[in-house]
Amino acid sequence: MRKAALYARLAVRGMRSSGEIVGPFALAMACCAAMCYILRFLAYNELIPAMQGSIYVQMCLSLGAGILALITVWIGLYANAFVLRRRTKELGLYHILGLRKRDIACVMAVESALLCAVCTAAGVALGVLLSKAALLGLLRLLAWNIPMGFDFSAPAARETAIAFAALFAFLLVRNLFVVSRLSPVELLRSADKGEREPRTRHIAAVLGVLALGAGYYIALTAENPLMAITGFFIAAGLVIIGTQLLFGAGGVALFKALRRSERFYYQPKHFAAVSGMIYRMNQNARGLANICILLTSALVCVSGTVALYAGIDQSIREMFPHAITINRYIAPDELDAFLETGVGGAAERAARDALAGHADDVQTQWFLSYSLAARQAEDGSLSLMSPSTTDLNGMYEIMVMTQADYNRLHGGSVSLMPGEALIEGFDAEELRIGSLTYRRAGGIPSATTSNGTAIDTLRVSKIEMIVPDVRDLLALRGEVEATGRKVVTDIRFALNLDPAGTTGGEIVAMEGELLEAARGAMGERFSGGLKITTAASFRQYMIELDGSFVFLGIFLALLFSVATVLLIYYKQISEGYDDRERFVIMQKVGMSAAEVRQSIRSQVLLIFFMPLVMAGIHLLAASKIIVTLLKLLSTADFALFAGCAALTLALFGALYVAVCMATARRYYRIVLR
Amino acid sequence: MAFLEIEHIEKVYTPRLGGAKVRALADVSFTLEQGEFLAIMGESGAGKTTLLNILAALDKPTGGSVRLCGREMTAIPEGELASFRRDRLGFVFQDFNLLDTFTLEDNIYLPLVLQGRKINDMRRMLRPIAQRLGIAEILKKYPYEVSGGQKQRAAVARALITGPQLILADEPTGALDSKASDALLRLLGEVNEAGQTIVMVTHSVKAASHASRVLFLRDGRVYHQLYRGSLTGEQMFARISDTLTALAGGERDA
Numbered sequence: 001m002r003k004a005a006l007y008a009r010l011a012v013r014g015m016r017s018s019g020e021i022v023g024p025f026a027l028a029m030a031c032c033a034a035m036c037y038i039l040r041f042l043a044y045n046e047l048i049p050a051m052q053g054s055i056y057v058q059m060c061l062s063l064g065a066g067i068l069a070l071i072t073v074w075i076g077l078y079a080n081a082f083v084l085r086r087r088t089k090e091l092g093l094y095h096i097l098g099l100r101k102r103d104i105a106c107v108m109a110v111e112s113a114l115l116c117a118v119c120t121a122a123g124v125a126l127g128v129l130l131s132k133a134a135l136l137g138l139l140r141l142l143a144w145n146i147p148m149g150f151d152f153s154a155p156a157a158r159e160t161a162i163a164f165a166a167l168f169a170f171l172l173v174r175n176l177f178v179v180s181r182l183s184p185v186e187l188l189r190s191a192d193k194g195e196r197e198p199r200t201r202h203i204a205a206v207l208g209v210l211a212l213g214a215g216y217y218i219a220l221t222a223e224n225p226l227m228a229i230t231g232f233f234i235a236a237g238l239v240i241i242g243t244q245l246l247f248g249a250g251g252v253a254l255f256k257a258l259r260r261s262e263r264f265y266y267q268p269k270h271f272a273a274v275s276g277m278i279y280r281m282n283q284n285a286r287g288l289a290n291i292c293i294l295l296t297s298a299l300v301c302v303s304g305t306v307a308l309y310a311g312i313d314q315s316i317r318e319m320f321p322h323a324i325t326i327n328r329y330i331a332p333d334e335l336d337a338f339l340e341t342g343v344g345g346a347a348e349r350a351a352r353d354a355l356a357g358h359a360d361d362v363q364t365q366w367f368l369s370y371s372l373a374a375r376q377a378e379d380g381s382l383s384l385m386s387p388s389t390t391d392l393n394g395m396y397e398i399m400v401m402t403q404a405d406y407n408r409l410h411g412g413s414v415s416l417m418p419g420e421a422l423i424e425g426f427d428a429e430e431l432r433i434g435s436l437t438y439r440r441a442g443g444i445p446s447a448t449t450s451n452g453t454a455i456d457t458l459r460v461s462k463i464e465m466i467v468p469d470v471r472d473l474l475a476l477r478g479e480v481e482a483t484g485r486k487v488v489t490d491i492r493f494a495l496n497l498d499p500a501g502t503t504g505g506e507i508v509a510m511e512g513e514l515l516e517a518a519r520g521a522m523g524e525r526f527s528g529g530l531k532i533t534t535a536a537s538f539r540q541y542m543i544e545l546d547g548s549f550v551f552l553g554i555f556l557a558l559l560f561s562v563a564t565v566l567l568i569y570y571k572q573i574s575e576g577y578d579d580r581e582r583f584v585i586m587q588k589v590g591m592s593a594a595e596v597r598q599s600i601r602s603q604v605l606l607i608f609f610m611p612l613v614m615a616g617i618h619l620l621a622a623s624k625i626i627v628t629l630l631k632l633l634s635t636a637d638f639a640l641f642a643g644c645a646a647l648t649l650a651l652f653g654a655l656y657v658a659v660c661m662a663t664a665r666r667y668y669r670i671v672l673r
Numbered sequence: 674m675a676f677l678e679i680e681h682i683e684k685v686y687t688p689r690l691g692g693a694k695v696r697a698l699a700d701v702s703f704t705l706e707q708g709e710f711l712a713i714m715g716e717s718g719a720g721k722t723t724l725l726n727i728l729a730a731l732d733k734p735t736g737g738s739v740r741l742c743g744r745e746m747t748a749i750p751e752g753e754l755a756s757f758r759r760d761r762l763g764f765v766f767q768d769f770n771l772l773d774t775f776t777l778e779d780n781i782y783l784p785l786v787l788q789g790r791k792i793n794d795m796r797r798m799l800r801p802i803a804q805r806l807g808i809a810e811i812l813k814k815y816p817y818e819v820s821g822g823q824k825q826r827a828a829v830a831r832a833l834i835t836g837p838q839l840i841l842a843d844e845p846t847g848a849l850d851s852k853a854s855d856a857l858l859r860l861l862g863e864v865n866e867a868g869q870t871i872v873m874v875t876h877s878v879k880a881a882s883h884a885s886r887v888l889f890l891r892d893g894r895v896y897h898q899l900y901r902g903s904l905t906g907e908q909m910f911a912r913i914s915d916t917l918t919a920l921a922g923g924e925r926d927a
């Protein structure tokens with residue numbers, strides 16, 4: 001019992017005396033615990049599953065949870081190792097003073113338990129405070145109605161506590177393992193282990209350049225969105241490896257070059273900074289590379305997701321040229337009946353009547369069309385694509401409609417001979433698809449009424465065709481069928497409606513009514529399979545999807561920022577302790593306090609500008625592949641992303657510099673006290 | 674006006690985390706003229722290093738006053754003190770205070786760099802002094818790669834290279850063999866003859882016998898002073914030995 005009190009006293013004293021390094025560790029862990037609580041709180045929140053589109057939120061929440069776990073464990077390992085290194089001397093002293101290793105282990109266990117309890121409690125408290133804000137933010141992003149009220153999620157708190165207890169137990173086991181392998185003399189010495197001057201590692205530098213170059217190459221040449229997902233992860237991996245290698249080798253080489261330049265080196269403000277940094281570059285490099293990678297990740301997350309969100313309206317305009325589309329696929333054996341009964345026109349009239357009460361004016365149109373994808377072969381003909389292809393090179397999307405529909409919609413008088421077609425987007429005299437050949441009789445005078453399709457976003461080339469007869473649509477379908485694929489797309493009946501003076505919400509509310517009207521008009525035979533899509537409901541879908549991504553992006557950026565700030569802080573502290581003696585000696589030899597400050601500023605700038613500049617370059621190199629990826633989900637263009645990226649970079653750059661300057665004060669204080 | 678006037682200085686160390694206070698210097702007064710070679714002797718813990726630190730303005734006395742060329746030391750602003758240390762003072766520290774991240778050469782350049790000298794000047798100044806101290810061959814090595822005596826000689830070179838008005842040397846021969854000590858003492862003698870003032874702390878009677886005056890510290894006070902006057906080296910040696918014996922005896926009586 002007396003022993004337990006002793007352990008507790010030693011543990012508290014130890015942590016208090018090294019509060020400078022234990023404090024930030026605890027704070028970072030508390031922030032992680034708060035984020036963990038918030039994620040679990042949102043996952044348990046009963047509002048979310050009640051809404052449609054919650055699946056994306058859930059997906060993002062679990063993705064976020066995975067990354068959170070990863071980063072938290074990493075922060076824990078890193079900070080814990082840092083704290084342990086600084087504290088081994090004290091533990092060694094206890095050992096010399098007669099505590100057995102078992103006792104020391106007990107002291108460490110008490111410390112871990114205390115730290116864990118404090119971090120978890122503070123984290124959950126912070127999480128509870130912030131969770132409401134997070135929920136409101138998420139709901140706002142998703143354009144959902146915001147309910148009021150406040151709640152605490154006990155299961156979320158419980159899970160957070162369990163997860164962090166496990167983490168701290170794991171860290172404790174590691175520490176015990178490390179300490180048990182040290183002899184008392186090493187325990188005493190390890191805090192001030194002198195490192196030798198590192199050699200420049202040429203091989204590492206070359207490998208670093210190669211890895212970085214390869215990563216950049218992949219990122220800069222990404223054209224195909226479908227390949228870009230794997231490409232992105234490969235490129236990211238290469239860039240991470242390259243960054244790690246380059247910071248060590250490149251840093252040592254850079255500072256050695258600076259030292260060789262005597263005019264630069266033998267100056268009061270550079271002399272101390274440069275020599276010290278060569279010396280510590282190896283231990284610095286890992287931290288700096290990590291700062292760079294975290295910073296880059298945060299930048300990519302925020303700028304990418306924000307660009308996605310900001311581009312929603314533009315995407316909707318391009319993907320949905322019409323407010324409402326009612327459509328149905330017509331099988332070949334239904335085609336005659338469809339045309340003879342005139343149900344297309346009937347549906348158009350019924351829908352117009354249904355809308356008339358709600359809208360000031362309604363534009364309507366209906367037509368049949370057939371769409372197929374083909375690739376240009378070497379001889380200029382188009383061969384039909386296999387459905388599983390991911391190679392978009394030379395790919396065309398062909399949209400075909402009949403001259404009857406075209407004339408009806410546009411008041412034209414096109415009259416084509418069999419085997420002739422009006423072709424837009426493909427300039428050859430003849431267009432061959434499979435065994436069919438059409439002679440190009442000219443371009444299409446006024447634009448057709450293409451409905452945007454998913455493929456739109458992939459930016460494949462488009463061909464539009466007007467053919468003489470509905471039999472041509474069937475013939476084209478026959479060509480597709482002849483490739484032997486299992487699912488053959490049918491001819492599509494589309495009824496586009498554009499009411500004026502109605503809001504998106506009203507349109508969404510009328511979806512059912514409109515569909516019923518169309519069904520009624522089309523009769524029993526054609527009412528099955530009839531679907532309605534509205535730009536407004538798709539917009540809500542995109543907001544939910546992209547909003548979830550933005551939430552995830554911001555969440556991750558916060559997480560990365562916590563890790564980055566902690567890294568910077570520890571870097572400054574360890575720099576401060578490593579430099580303290582040097583600056584004390586310099587002052588004894590005649591350096592003034594002002595010169596010390598100047599020297600430190602020069603050093604902080606030299607050290608911390610590297611990750612920031614490098615992160616900026618990474619972001620620039622990544623912009624191409626990010627835009628390519630964004631095209632999977634939106635019609636985002638480069639300008640939009642560039643704007644978001646520049647804004648994010650400016651914001652994070654300013655914060656970064658502020659954090660560096662603020663933590664540099666710690667450094668002065670350590671050196672000058 | 675004397676170069677340095679020390680009047681009744683006292684230094685009490687107050688430990689930061691409570692505990693007993695230590696009175697390192699109780700009441701020390703003496704004056705130092707330009708061009709003197711003063712040796713300070715006394716037992717370990719007598720306050721010699723403390724005294725040197727106060728003379729170099731690295732530490733402040735808790736009582737009394739130190740005047741440098743008639744100016745009260747405490748009234749001199751920190752920036753001016755830094756340039757005093759840089760331009761007019763050379764300090765050979767008891768624990769050398771060499772920087773592990775610099776080669777011996779760069780360590781010796783340090784005060785010159787702070788003065789803003791050109792590298793070519795620095796090289797020119799280093800060559801003769803490194804030769805005299807026998808460290809010319811090891812200048813490219815790092816402190817952790819050389820012996821204690823070599824480190825000490827590098828520390829001496831760093832203190833002397835600027836040609837300072839005042840040299841404070843804390844046991845500069847402590848880590849040296851007798852041959853290297855003799856060479857160093859000869860060098861200090863020459864430097865002193867050229868007009869530089871030297872204050873040297875030493876435990877070695879032989880080293881002290883090179884000085885023009887020897888000051889004995891005990892219990893934080895000046896116990897005795899010996900002037901060389903016209904004595905030869907051997908006579909001085911004998912007088913110092915006698916005084917030290919008396920000093921040790923006095924302690925037994927106390």
Ligand SMILES: Nc1ncnc2c1ncn2[C@@H]1O[C@H](COP(=O)(O)OP(=O)(O)OP(=O)(O)O)[C@@H](O)[C@H]1O
Pocket residue numbers: 686687688695696697715716717718719720721722723724767
């Ligand atoms: N920074 C300090 N804090 C507290 N006490 C100190 C400090 N520096 C020295 N002392 C104490 O002051 C007294 C004088 O120390 P000082 O270093 O001046 O002795 P010294 O004469 O140089 O001894 P030595 O010959 O061993 O170098 C000693 O008792 C020492 O313990």
Ligand SMILES: [Mg+2]
Pocket residue numbers: 721722723767843
């Ligand atoms: Mg001493």
